[in-house]
Amino acid sequence: xxxxQRRVRGVKHVFTPEQLVNREKCSxxxxxxxxxxxxxxxxxxxxxxCFTCTRHTRAYVNHLFNTKEMLGPTLVSLHNLHHVRxxxxxxxxxxxxxxxxxxxxxx
Numbered sequence: 001x002x003x004x005q006r007r008v009r010g011v012k013h014v015f016t017p018e019q020l021v022n023r024e025k026c027s028x029x030x031x032x033x034x035x036x037x038x039x040x041x042x043x044x045x046x047x048x049x050c051f052t053c054t055r056h057t058r059a060y061v062n063h064l065f066n067t068k069e070m071l072g073p074t075l076v077s078l079h080n081l082h083h084v085r086x087x088x089x090x091x092x093x094x095x096x097x098x099x100x101x102x103x104x105x106x107x
Contacts, residue, residue: 034062038066039059041058042058043056043058044056044079050079050083051075052078
């Protein structure tokens, strides 16, 4: 039970693409256990093409977290990994193009 609680606390936050690149926007973290999401019937991000956002709503993920279902952290992990993968792909593109990573990060 303690492991599950620690795991849920560690995975309930959602990344957005801006947070992965722009540190100034990192304060905008979605905690899907908060009650404000219980009536939002849209994906975690409306313009996200990941499995979680295209098939599940914020309200459903909120319900999963509040009932301590393991599917909640799994869906949020899939969403977060989707954005990390996109970030890595863009870094690869920058490296192949010969652009300096520090320059790219400042954009």
